[in-house]
Amino acid sequence: MLIPLLLAWTPNPALQAAPDLPDLYALKASVLETGTGEVIEHAVLLVEGGKVITVGEDLVVERGIPVYELEPNQVVMPGLVNAYTRVGVTGSGPSGVQPWMRASDELYPAAGDYAKAREAGVTTLGHYPSGNGIPGRSVVVRPMGASADAMTLKDDAYLKVIMSSSKSAKSSLSGGFKDADSWIAKEAKNKEKWDKAKEKFDKEDDEEKKKKLDPGPYKPIKEDPKATSFMELRDGSLKALISVRTAGDYLHLIDAIGEEKFSWDLRVVMTRDMNIYHVIEKVAESGRRVVLEPEISLHPGTMRQRNLPAEFARAGTPLVLVPRNDSISGFEAWRRHVGEIVASGLDRSIAVRAITLEPAALLGVGDRVGSLEAGKDANILILSGDPLEPGTQVDAVILEGALVSGEMNL
Structure with a gap:
């Protein structure tokens, strides 16, 4: 018998507007993808107060708890986590080094794209600031809330850095x-x-x-926001997500970092004809996550296809996948595009993790979202079939235990 655990959690008021689901309920599904790589058949998922209480195979539900038994074809998985997006925020930023700027200042809760993102199954977004060079810091949001504060899960998730082979790009970092x-x-x-x-x-x-x-009380010199940001990188209170396009960009990045020690991950901008494969082993040795689109590219100067996400994964690089197009249509096609590179060689469990738990970990919210595990937010997708099959639709979306898209029946 399942005994509900009492968790110290205060529900987000903005998410209580949809009374379609009770505070305590269970889902029964033929197949459940946890996001960790584990797939549970004949799964039971218990939700209370917006949190996952427990999940497992053929668990017995205590009498009196409402049970939503899904159709045999339906599959449950965690809400999608997009770690690198501008959908929902607008504006353009200047070029230069402005590491103190924040994407959170651009949040507009009434943006219609948030409802569309939920409908596409995206329950967590990492908004980066616009601009080139070092334009500022990202913010992690849920796509729902009456105010910017209500939407925000974590501010200053990463410092966005754009690296190229130019001298100015290197000097921006060093x-x-x-x-x-x-x-x-x-x-x-x-x-x-x-x-x-x-x-x-x-x-x-x-x-x-x-x-x-009498010298009076001590007065430090005026704070330098740029210097402060780089001191935060050094002390570990801030991490960086650094974008590159070519193998040369990556080598220049390593040269610019020099002996500095700080936490950073790598954003590889996918292009049709690219040479980043030259440094895949070096990237893997660094232990950094790689953020890239689920896309097949061509070996330079040929028509030979390369599955770079699969190549990075085989080398041992933790993988984060983002939509090919940063748009609502890109969100809607995201799972299908991931399925295409799985069909071309990417390990399926790695692919599912790359759109759920791994991006959540990159954003610093992996202890809260990205997988269906006890104690985490009940961000749940109910799909019409295999998540990575082309024809699979999002039947329902649950955000922190509340039904925010689709329908469910007892």
């Missing part, structure tokens, strides 16, 4: 760390000067002279 060093040195001198003045003040016995020597 120069940021130099600015941090310069600020630290100036602050150290400022503190040293104050310490000496304070020491002189403390040693003076003459009260009249002491009044003139």
